[in-house]
Amino acid sequence: MLEVELHQDxxxxxAARLVCAPCELLxxxxxxxxGKTTILRTIAGLxxxxxxxxxxxxxxxxxxxxxxxxxxxxRRVGLVFQSYALFPHMSALDNIVAAMGHRPRGERAExxxxxxxxxxxxxxxxxxxAELSGGQQQRVAVARALAREPAVLxxxxxxxAVDRATRQRLYLEIAELRRVLSMPVVLxxxxxxxxxxxxxxxxxxxxxxxxxxxxxxEVTTKPASPQVARLVxxxxxxxxxxAGTDRERGLALLDWRGRLLEVGGPPPAPAGTRLPxxxxxxxxxxxxxxxxxxxxxxxxxPGRIEQMLVxxxxxxxxxxxxxxxxxxxxxxxxxxxARRNGIxxxxxxxxxxxxxxxxxxxxxxS
Amino acid sequence: MDWVAIRLSLELAAITVALLxxxxxxxxxxxxxRDIRGKEVVEALVALPLVLPPTVFGYYLLVAFGMASPxxxxxxxxxxxxxxxxxxxxxxxxxxxxxxxxVQPMQRAFEAIAPDVRAAAACCGMPPWRATLEIELPLAxxxxxxxxxxxxxxxxGEFGIVLMVxxxxxxxxxxxxxxxxxRVQAFDDVGAGQMALVLxxxxxxxxxxxxxxxxxxxxxxx
Numbered sequence: 001m002l003e004v005e006l007h008q009d010x011x012x013x014x015a016a017r018l019v020c021a022p023c024e025l026l027x028x029x030x031x032x033x034x035g036k037t038t039i040l041r042t043i044a045g046l047x048x049x050x051x052x053x054x055x056x057x058x059x060x061x062x063x064x065x066x067x068x069x070x071x072x073x074x075r076r077v078g079l080v081f082q083s084y085a086l087f088p089h090m091s092a093l094d095n096i097v098a099a100m101g102h103r104p105r106g107e108r109a110e111x112x113x114x115x116x117x118x119x120x121x122x123x124x125x126x127x128x129x130a131e132l133s134g135g136q137q138q139r140v141a142v143a144r145a146l147a148r149e150p151a152v153l154x155x156x157x158x159x160x161a162v163d164r165a166t167r168q169r170l171y172l173e174i175a176e177l178r179r180v181l182s183m184p185v186v187l188x189x190x191x192x193x194x195x196x197x198x199x200x201x202x203x204x205x206x207x208x209x210x211x212x213x214x215x216x217x218e219v220t221t222k223p224a225s226p227q228v229a230r231l232v233x234x235x236x237x238x239x240x241x242x243a244g245t246d247r248e249r250g251l252a253l254l255d256w257r258g259r260l261l262e263v264g265g266p267p268p269a270p271a272g273t274r275l276p277x278x279x280x281x282x283x284x285x286x287x288x289x290x291x292x293x294x295x296x297x298x299x300x301x302p303g304r305i306e307q308m309l310v311x312x313x314x315x316x317x318x319x320x321x322x323x324x325x326x327x328x329x330x331x332x333x334x335x336x337x338a339r340r341n342g343i344x345x346x347x348x349x350x351x352x353x354x355x356x357x358x359x360x361x362x363x364x365x366s
Numbered sequence: 367m368d369w370v371a372i373r374l375s376l377e378l379a380a381i382t383v384a385l386l387x388x389x390x391x392x393x394x395x396x397x398x399x400r401d402i403r404g405k406e407v408v409e410a411l412v413a414l415p416l417v418l419p420p421t422v423f424g425y426y427l428l429v430a431f432g433m434a435s436p437x438x439x440x441x442x443x444x445x446x447x448x449x450x451x452x453x454x455x456x457x458x459x460x461x462x463x464x465x466x467x468x469v470q471p472m473q474r475a476f477e478a479i480a481p482d483v484r485a486a487a488a489c490c491g492m493p494p495w496r497a498t499l500e501i502e503l504p505l506a507x508x509x510x511x512x513x514x515x516x517x518x519x520x521x522x523g524e525f526g527i528v529l530m531v532x533x534x535x536x537x538x539x540x541x542x543x544x545x546x547x548x549r550v551q552a553f554d555d556v557g558a559g560q561m562a563l564v565l566x567x568x569x570x571x572x573x574x575x576x577x578x579x580x581x582x583x584x585x586x587x588x
Contacts (some may be wrong), residue, residue: 041485044485044489045488046485046488046489071488072485072488072489073488073489073490073491073492073493073494073497074491076491077489078489079485079486079489081482081485081486082482083480083482085480085482085483085485085486086483086486087483087486087487087501087505088483088505089504089505098487098490098492098500098501099489099490099491101490101491101492101496102491144486144490145489147490148489148490148491
């Protein structure tokens with residue numbers, strides 16, 4: 001179990017709290033400059049913040065209050081650097097052996113070969129880093145990090161330096177590798193999709209502050225605050241007022257600019273409270289224009305299509321609601337659906353906002 | 367041809383380089399990695415021999431090594447010999463005036479190692495001494511070799527400082543550069559020419575070897 005708590009105002013602001021269980025993959029997500037890498041480097045002992053604590057399996061690696069700061073080489077940590085940071089003068093095998101100072105000399109080469117097999121690099125033992133492709137270098141870096149038999153595995157944007165096809169392959173390999181790993185794994189990435197694909201939980205960071213931690217699905221559909229919503233790029237963020245409760249159906253009623261919306265679940269605040277709310281793309285349903293369909297009764301919002309962007313087989317649409325044209329709702333539909341419905345800028349259309357997808361956030365300023 | 371002078375010069379250069387290797391690695395690494403206070407002052411002091419006229423530098427060394435100075439007296443007490451006009455004094459002067467030629471290339475070589483690579487060594491569980499031996503020194507090696515070759519060649523050719531600190535005592539402080547000057551003064555153009563040619567060929571060879579070696583290492587590290 002990895003437990004991290006860091007506080008610092010300057011030079012890099014930090015207010016971070018995170019916990020990562022054995023076998024768990026926690027992704028730290030945030031824009032560049034949000035302090036992700038600083039947190040990772042702190043866990044590794046490469047950075048020393050003013051206040052905080054880092055403990056792994058009950059062993060304290062860093063405790064500012066008690067003046068404990070274990071040097072990096074005495075922390076059992078495996079770190080895969082963004083640049084891989086392989087030792088350029090050593091072969092792939094020697095790079096891995098270099099991290100095995102804790103093992104008896106006789107066992108090292110054999111174990112290093114095993115690790116190379118694990119990352120599918122058998123046969124390339126004697127190649128130097130310059131003679132390996134980006135993806136192969138990344139695999140050597142992973143094998144080297146594992147060679148240390150780390151209590152924590154840290155991955156710092158490990159997929160950012162390879163091409164898209166290689167990245168997809170490496171995702172699969174990491175997912176496969178995780179089945180044999182028993183330590184906590186922390187992945188730093190600015191790529192939300194990557195985090196969604198690989199992580200068990202993700203932590204959203206902004207200016208060194210951990211804003212929300214949870215399963216990817218939860219964070220991206222039920223962000224804790226408008227700030228998190230913007231960081232994870234959930235669109236359709238609005239404000240509304242709690243109008244009451246439909247007790248019979250277990251629904252909350254929300255007044256959105258004079259339109260009453262039904263929201264799944266009990267209201268989080270008393271009637272009359274103004275609060276931010278959002279509805280993710282996937283919960284906005286386009287009505288058929290030729291004939292009414294079943295879902296039409298669920299929060300129908302009539303309006304006009306403002307924009308249609310075609311991205312491959314997907315049409316990204318924005319609809320200006322008739323009751324609040326200045327607040328466009330953005331959503332996507334398969335391109336053929338848009339075509340069949342004669343969707344184009346300027347036409348009238350109606351969407352339903354699914355009650356289960358509408359997420360009410362805590363009132364701002366509380 | 368003054369073989370005694372040539373031998374003396376080679377000995378002086380070899381001992382200087384042997385002493386500069388640990389000193390240069392220590393100072394170069396310190397200046398490259400540590401955020402020490404007064405770093406600029408140390409760097410300026412190390413670079414001083416590059417800009418000071420050799421006779422001026424030699425004059426100050428002569429004063430500093432003389433029996434009137436604490437260094438000269440201490441040396442005399444320890445070894446029963448004086449520093450000026452002796453081979454040992456020449457070695458000490460040579461180490462000092464070669465500092466920029468040794469330290470600067472080594473410092474640049476250590477600076478050129480990616481910070482992540484050094485961090486990776488620590489993450490691999492290497493204590494600092496192992497990281498220095500197994501990662502930093504091999505990677506900085508081309509710079510270190512360049513530094514040593516430059517110092518070696520520079521020692522063979524130094525004239526002003528050697529003359530000031532060592533005089534021109536045959537077999538003790540009369541180096542090949544001074545022997546050439548001596549020959550010219552004595553109108554022995556053939557002797558001067560031969561020794562000058564030896565120095566020229568040697569200097570060219572060292573520079574060629576350095577370039578070749580650094581290019582090969584460059585290819586190897588890609």
